[in-house]
Amino acid sequence: SLSELLRKAVSKLMSSTSVDEKTLNEFIRDIQRSLLISDVSVELVQKISENIRKRAVQEKIPTGLSKKEHLLKILYDELVKLIGEEPARLDLPKDRRYVLMMVGIQGFGKTTSTAKLAYYLKKHGYKVGVICADTYRPAASIQLEQLLKDTGIPVFKADGIEDVVEIVKRGVEKFTSEGIKTILIDTAGRHKSQETLMEEMKKLQEAIKPDEVMLVIDAGIGQQAGAHAEAFHKAAPIGSIFLTKVDTSAKGGGALSAIAVTRARIKFIGTGEKIDEIELFDPVGYVGRLLG
């Protein structure tokens, strides 16, 4: 469980004999180092540290808890406030149309994750179709088609149309007429300094009004995660996060900043390059990696 895991991660605190000012400072210092190595933003680390210090000093220790257990509980609360304590559940409706748009920075794993999610949903009984709305990347639709080639999941692509809104409208129309209810849209990579691309995403979201906009984030992202997520969220409100490349040595702390600015939860993680390397997000695993 999350609390057992926290206890293990903060074992130094548990082995000390008392919680005086010095121990509290060392505890906070250790937490800060772990979080910073895990790419949590400096701003968020300072905020969490302040909250731990303030509550440790001000709060009355809940009955039945030792001073140490109280500190652990505070840390637990701070992390759960951001990422939630329940594992993600598959909550997409099966019986009505559901349009999910994947967005994110170049190379972070959108196309691969779109294919993974499509296959995952199909295996769980959804009628899925994928629209390639990336008109920039050479062979983007070919990449999607190759990823999905043994799954029977149809891919709708541009074939001469330049306008992404037009592509998606036609794709949704075609899939709907074929009885496909769950439609995933792969979009081009973009970042906050590319105004034209951010504007395109905004126009696409406003014209199509997808049921969900999922932000794809590379677990290795550093201190710029929050700023980028904020820009995406301003242009097209983010409903959920797909954290990729969790199978590397990256701890994914950047995702916390993305969560903080979008209020979205992480729904899925990518654990490799193959189409079945996708899992529902589990906060216990995530916090375990975060606190090393």
Next chain:
Amino acid sequence: TQLSEKELEKLAEEFKLTLITNDVALEVAEKLGDILKEKLAGMKFKRFTDPTQQIREVMSNVIEEILPEENNLEKMFMEIEEKKSREPYVVLFVGPNGGGKTTTVVKFAKLLKDRGYSSIIAASDTFRAGAIEQLKKLAEQVNVRVVSQKYGADPAAVAMDAVMSAKANMIPVVLIDTAGRTEVDINLLEEMKKIKKVVKPDKVIFVGDALMGNVVVEQARRFNEYVGLDYIILSKFDADARGGAALSISYVIGKPLLLVGVGQRLEDIKPFNKKLFREILLK
């Protein structure tokens, strides 16, 4: 006067935090903080004057000493020129998934072309969906030939194919694009090692993503351990990257930063500018 221990500690903390905010890995920022303390500890400051400017200069020097040297691109062009009438100059590109290798390889081919050197690109990513088609379409934009086989082919075999073709056609440079791989996948690290062993490239270039944080330390270490890196190229600098990854990589494996990618067009690549980096890192 000299700075007190308390003042030194405060300055080191500020310096560390600035570096970390600019994406320098924690272990590197801590080491640089220690170096700053050592340098400042010995210094004497004039009484009644504001030491800020002097301190800033010391911080700038600490970074300056770690950042790699410039002008490696010119050195490389000289080597290519020297070798061109004898046999092809072979460059192997490796790096993590999605870091910008394929785009960078074609950008590099364009750089060479603008300098008067033709090249052949080996499509040695025989694994990822759409990799061969993506490379071919990019290369078409600058009229550079791609040598490829089927998906699933041996990457080293495709590379040797390209080298043979370059030899037969007197083409001076061969650029090898490989599949993305993680620093924890032993099989793929071994595969990369084998490609180098078979192909014997003149240079191995690591292409990484400037937006990445602490993971670049492990990436640089492991890739360097398995295949020996000659140069680093960091892409996506146009995405408001602060450049800390460059400092981290330089500190950890000491290999020069050759170029930085500053966009998705094939002309969007620039030589590494030390002064610009120093300024960005100290913001």
